[in-house]
Amino acid sequence: xxxxxxxxxxxxxxxxxxxxxxxxxxxxxxxxxxxxxxxxxxxxxxxxxxxxxxxxxxxxxxxxxxxxxxxxxxxxxxxxxxxxxxxxxxxxxxxxxxxxxxxxxxxxxxxxxxxxxxxxxxxxxxxxxxxxxxxxxxxxxxxxxxxxxxxxxxxxxxxxxxxxxxxxxxxxxxxxxxxxxxxxxxxxxxxxxxxxxxxxxxxxxxxxxxxxxxxxxxxxxxxxxxxxxxxxxxxxxxxxxxxxxxxxxxxxxxxxxxxxxxxxxxxxxxxxxxxxxxxxxxxxxxxxxxxxxxxxxxxxxxxxxxxxxxxxxxxxxxxxxxxxxxxxxxxxxxxxxxxxxxxxxxxxxxxxxxxxxxxxxxxxxxxxxxxxxxxxxxxxxxxxxxxxxxxxxxxxxxxxxxxxxxxxxxxxxxxxxxxxxxxxxxxxxxxxxxxxxxxxxxxxxxxxxxxxxxxxxxxxxxxxxxxxxxxxxxxxxxxxxxxxxxxxxxxxxxxxxxxxxxxxxxxxxxxxxxxxxxxxxxxxxxxxxxxxxxxxxxxxxxxxxxxxxxxxxxxxxxxxxxxxxxxxxxxxxxxxxxxxxxxxxxxx
Amino acid sequence: xxxxxxxxxxxxxxxxxxxxxxxxxxxxxxxxxxxxxxxxxxxxxxxxxxxxxxxxxxxxxxxxxxxxxxxxxxxxxxxxxxxxxxxxxxxxxxxxxxxxxxxxxxxxxxxxxxxxxxxxxxxxxxxxxxxx
Numbered sequence: 001x002x003x004x005x006x007x008x009x010x011x012x013x014x015x016x017x018x019x020x021x022x023x024x025x026x027x028x029x030x031x032x033x034x035x036x037x038x039x040x041x042x043x044x045x046x047x048x049x050x051x052x053x054x055x056x057x058x059x060x061x062x063x064x065x066x067x068x069x070x071x072x073x074x075x076x077x078x079x080x081x082x083x084x085x086x087x088x089x090x091x092x093x094x095x096x097x098x099x100x101x102x103x104x105x106x107x108x109x110x111x112x113x114x115x116x117x118x119x120x121x122x123x124x125x126x127x128x129x130x131x132x133x134x135x136x137x138x139x140x141x142x143x144x145x146x147x148x149x150x151x152x153x154x155x156x157x158x159x160x161x162x163x164x165x166x167x168x169x170x171x172x173x174x175x176x177x178x179x180x181x182x183x184x185x186x187x188x189x190x191x192x193x194x195x196x197x198x199x200x201x202x203x204x205x206x207x208x209x210x211x212x213x214x215x216x217x218x219x220x221x222x223x224x225x226x227x228x229x230x231x232x233x234x235x236x237x238x239x240x241x242x243x244x245x246x247x248x249x250x251x252x253x254x255x256x257x258x259x260x261x262x263x264x265x266x267x268x269x270x271x272x273x274x275x276x277x278x279x280x281x282x283x284x285x286x287x288x289x290x291x292x293x294x295x296x297x298x299x300x301x302x303x304x305x306x307x308x309x310x311x312x313x314x315x316x317x318x319x320x321x322x323x324x325x326x327x328x329x330x331x332x333x334x335x336x337x338x339x340x341x342x343x344x345x346x347x348x349x350x351x352x353x354x355x356x357x358x359x360x361x362x363x364x365x366x367x368x369x370x371x372x373x374x375x376x377x378x379x380x381x382x383x384x385x386x387x388x389x390x391x392x393x394x395x396x397x398x399x400x401x402x403x404x405x406x407x408x409x410x411x412x413x414x415x416x417x418x419x420x421x422x423x424x425x426x427x428x429x430x431x432x433x434x435x436x437x438x439x440x441x442x443x444x445x446x447x448x449x450x451x452x453x454x455x456x457x458x459x460x461x462x463x464x465x466x467x468x469x470x471x472x473x474x475x476x477x478x479x480x481x482x483x484x485x486x487x488x489x490x491x492x493x494x495x496x497x498x499x500x501x502x503x504x505x506x507x508x509x510x511x512x513x514x515x516x517x518x519x520x521x522x523x524x525x526x527x528x529x530x531x532x533x534x535x536x537x538x539x540x541x542x543x544x545x546x547x548x549x550x551x552x553x554x555x556x557x558x559x560x561x562x563x564x565x566x567x568x569x570x571x572x573x574x575x576x577x578x579x580x581x582x583x584x585x586x587x588x
Numbered sequence: 589x590x591x592x593x594x595x596x597x598x599x600x601x602x603x604x605x606x607x608x609x610x611x612x613x614x615x616x617x618x619x620x621x622x623x624x625x626x627x628x629x630x631x632x633x634x635x636x637x638x639x640x641x642x643x644x645x646x647x648x649x650x651x652x653x654x655x656x657x658x659x660x661x662x663x664x665x666x667x668x669x670x671x672x673x674x675x676x677x678x679x680x681x682x683x684x685x686x687x688x689x690x691x692x693x694x695x696x697x698x699x700x701x702x703x704x705x706x707x708x709x710x711x712x713x714x715x716x717x718x719x720x
Contacts, residue, residue, distance in 0.1 A: 110665060111712055123626055123663035123671075124611065132658075134597065135604035143594040202630070209628040210661015241629050257590025265592040362667040 004039040005082060008058040011044040015055040019071050020044075023055065026071065030078045040082055066091040072553065110361050113380050115342065117350050118166075118326035119366045122210030127245050130252035133213040139258050141332035142217050145224060146266040154225040155181060158328070160336035162348040167193055167284070167321030168399065168425045169501075170347070170414040176318055179308035180226040183316035188228035190219050191312065191319040193289060194235035194242070197281040198397030199448060201428035203352040204322035206364050208235070208242035211326065212249035216272060218328035220263065223270040226318050231272035234289050236279040246274060281398070281452035284426075285500045286311075286319040288454065299456045300500035321426070323352055343369035347413030351424065357393075357431035358385045370411040373403060377431060386578075389434040392516070396425030398445045398452075399505030401512025402438070421512045423505070435574060435587075438517040439524055443471040445509040453502065460503030463494040467510060474524040481525045488514065530588040532570035533577060537562050539584035546576035546585065616677040621655045621700055624673040628662035634669035635688050642692040655700060668711055674699055683711040 009015075009024050027042045045058075053067035057077065064087055066077065073091060080086045116122075125132040133139070145154055159174030180188060192215060196204040208215060219231040235243055250272055253259040261269045275293045282288045283298040290312050292298040311317025327349060331339045340348045347369040353376065355363050360382035367376060373393060377383070384390050392402040401422040403410070410416050414424050432441070450464040470487050473479045491507030498504045514521055523529035535546070535555075542560040547553075554570055557563030565576070577585040591597050610616040611624070623643060627636050640659060647655050663671040668685030675681040676699070686709055687695060698704045 114664075119662075119664065122628075122661040123624070123673075125660060126658045127661050128659070131600075131604055132607065134601050135608050137601060139591075139597060140594070140601070143597050147594050206628055206630075206662040239629075241632070255589065257592065260590075264594065264597075360667070361665065364662055364664045364666065366664075 005041070005062070006060040007040065007042045007077075007082075008045045008060060009042060010054060010056040018055045020055040023057070023069065023071060023074055026074045027078070030074065031082070034078070034083065036082070062087070064092070070548075070553075072548070110363065110365075110380055110382065113371070113375055114366050115350050115368050116366045117330050117339075117342075118207060118323050118352050119210070119364070120330065121214060122206060122364075125211065127210055127212055128248050130213060130249070130256060133211070137333060138213055138329075139217050139253075139256075141329035142220050142258065143264050145221050145332055146264045146268060151181060151225045151227060154221060154332075157332065157336045158225070161331045161339040162336075162346075163324065163327055163331060163339065164347065164414065165321055166323035166327075166351065166426070168396065168423065170424060173320060173324055176308065176320070177222060177226050179306070180228070180316045180318040183309060185316050187230065187313070187315045188223075188226055189312045189315060189317040190222045190226060190228045190231045191286075191289070191293075191307075191317055192219055192231070192233040192322060192325055193284065193286065193319050194233055194239070194322050195277050195279075195284045195289060196236070196239075196322075196426060197279070197284050197452075198399075198426055198428045200356045200430050201354050201397060201426050203354055203364065203427050205239050205242050207322050207326050207352075208239070209245055212242075212246045213253065214329055215322055215325045216246075216249055216253055216259070218325035219272060220258065220270045221328055221332065222318060222320065222325070224268055226316075228316075228318070229269050229271070231270060232293065232312070233272060233274050234277055234283070234293055235274060237276045238279050243274065243276070250274070280454070281448070282454045282500070282502050285502060288500065289319065290317065297454070299454045300502075302499060323427075344411060344413045344416075346415055351412070351427060353427045353429045355381050355429050355431070357429075358388065358433040358436070359383070359431040360385055367412075369413045372409050372411055374408040376412075376429070377408070381431065384431065384433050391432045391434050391436055392438075394422075394430040394432065394441065394509070395428065396423040396505075396508070397428045398449050399423060399501065399508055400425045401508045402432070402441075402516060404516045421508075421515060423508070437475075438513040438520045439471060439475055442510045442513050443468065443475055446471055446506070449502065449506040453506070457497075457499040457503060459494045459497040460499070460506060463490055463498075464503070464506050466490055467494070467507065471510070474521070477524065477527050477529070477531070479525050479527070481522075484514070484521055484525050531572050532565065532567040532588055533572060533574070534565055534567060534586045535563055536584045536586055539582045541582055541584070543581060545579045545581065549575045549579045551575060610675050610677060611673070611681060614675055614677065614679050614681050616675075619654055619677060621677070622658060622673075622675040623655060624658050624660045624675070626661065626663040626669065626671045627659040630662060630666050631669045631671065634666075636670035638689040639670045639672070639687055639692060642689045643696075646692055646696050650696065650701075652696070652700065665711065671711065676700075676703065679703075684709040685711040 009020055024042055024044055031040050055069050057066045057069050076088055080088050155174055155178050163173045164170040194204050259271050277283050277292055280298045283292045285300045286307050287301040288298045307317040307319055343349050350366050350368050352366045355365055365380050390405055392404045394402050403422050407420050417424050446468040450468045453460045453464055455461045467490050470483050491511050494507050495504055540562045544559055547555040554566040555563050572588055625636055625640050643657055665671055670687050671685050672687050673681055673683050698706050
């Protein structure tokens with residue numbers, strides 16, 4: 001006898017862990033109850049391979065695919081689908097590709113407010129084809145430099161353009177080059193720092209993947225200006241595509257004579273090698289980076305001597321960031337005056353930001369210095385997801401801090417960000433909305449820094465660990481009011497006594513959030529923070545949506561009656577808050 | 589083939605100018621249509637490689653020999669990946685977003701063959717793009 005319906009229930013480990021076995025029992029019970037055992041068959045299958053959407057029930061021959069089924073949904077599947085033949089719409093899988101509609105984005109501000117210098121060729125040329133780079137005036141800046149300028153003149157142009165290091169510190173690039181140039185040595189080095197390590201930052205990777213030749217060209221120009229004949233790119237092994245494209249680019253440049261001996265017939269020799277890093281955050285610091293390249297432990301040295309005096313293999317070395325290099329060919333071609341006409345008084349040109357977090361247009365953007373945060377977040381970024389309230393934006397990664405809505409109209413440059421307690425950093429921007437917890441955010445960053453601390457100096461090695469422990473204690477509601485004083489005291493001492501930039505800036509996320517969101521710290525320290533959601537009785541219409549969405553089923557109530565959240569059991573996931581059509585859920 | 593002077597480099601550049609004119613201004617006298625596909629890590633993670641391969645297959649099937657596929661770097665709009673730019677001679681180049689593998693056939697039919705637009709995936713016309 002052929003069954004009318006087959007219910008295939010996933011019996012993979014993932015789905016069993018989410019009660020699919022119990023569902024099978026319940027399905028069989030209900031079917032027996034209805035006397036339909038002869039028509040409907042329940043079959044336990046192997047893994048559907050779609051565990052992220054489990055538990056899964058497939059109904060054949062209707063070819064209906066239910067996902068994220070809960071024990072409480074079984075009755076509805078039986079009553080609606082099995083008995084009445086009506087598909088339970090809300091359990092259907094929605095193919096994300098079916099939502100590929102981007103209509104509303106026509107002529108959006110995303111591109112309009114940008115100004116692309118470092119990213120000028122990203123997404124426009126084929127990075128694996130040198131002739132496309134040549135077609136956009138590639139290597140012309142190098143040819144002009146070698147033909148018409150002395151090394152001193154090149155440094156003068158870069159100084160006059162007022163280009164500053166894009167890795168975070170903002171040190172004037174021309175000045176850095178002049179320090180290396182003034183050293184007398186048989187060998188000098190130019191290093192490209194591509195050890196991008198901030199969580200949420202991907203500017204350098206995108207440049208290397210989209211336009212590797214512009215970085216190579218600038219390195220040769222830098223080599224000529226400083227008197228170096230060797231270039232090294234220090235890049236983390238986690239960037240395989242960038243490494244691959246860089247390798248192709250280096251080989252092509254050699255083939256065309258842009259790298260190697262006697263470049264453009266000028267008698268100047270320069271070649272570039274790639275060095276892979278193991279992806280340690282501290283190796284973004286230049287002395288640690290050089291140690292790592294020499295095969296030593298990735299630990300910073302004290303400065304002075306600066307790398308421009310004694311760097312790679314003890315020779316004068318200039319270390320510059322990927323994005324800094326990417327600006328240089330344009331400066332040479334269009335002139336220092338053109339570049340210094342863009343931006344603010346002390347920060348010229350543009351900055352690339354990786355926009356991430358609770359923002360509609362996640363992306364890689366390049367804006368002139370002096371653009372306000374409001375323009376970046378609301379015009380280019382398209383505002384906050386689901387129209388929630390903007391709370392803050394985190395810039396500078398683990399070394400930076402938060403910028404609140406009071407400072408949304410601050411024009412962004414190196415100094416202004418420092419003044420409001422954050423920093424430019426390499427350009428990661430994580431947008432936070434009203435739901436984000438600032439203490440949890442600090443804990444995340446301190447967990448990162450205490451893990452990435454190289455261990456050489458005590459304040460950083462032990463201090464960041466202790467700070468993390470305090471934050472951990474606070475968020476578990478096991479802290480004390482005096483913890484906040486210890487936390488602040490530690491933060492200030494670590495800042496003052498650490499050896500390198502990692503330790504000196506590691507407490508910034510805590511100090512900055514404590515300054516602007518002290519109440520959130522107090523709520524944890526005094527254990528007065530409410531950790532459960534609750535329902536505003538006057539607003540609840542008893543639609544049952546919250547009860548159905550609650551992952552731990554701690555919401556009870558009948559249809560059209562006021563629902564109640566079991567505050568003891570609530571895990572404060574916020575699912576009910578998001579789904580409530582009447583804003584009847586009160587946040588903790 | 590080593591290039592030994594600025595003049596030589598500039599000669600080479602002007603011989604390549606055609607590609608750029610098409611991409612920048614939609615001007616071309618060769619009748620070549622170009623499709624740029626953002627193939628940085630982010631694009632690939634969003635399915636750009638599948639899109640690229642599907643384009644190859646469909647172009648082959650339909651015997652469209654005047655269409656050139658170019659893999660490029662990040663176009664910047666992570667939330668709209670995979671992103672592509674289509675440059676048809678005589679028309680303003682256009683960026684489309686969320687061109688997943690299953691959209692490829694539609695793109696080729698509507699934009700390449702029938703010279704229309706794919707309205708629901710249209711991001712921006714390239715002349716509105718940021719200054720460089």
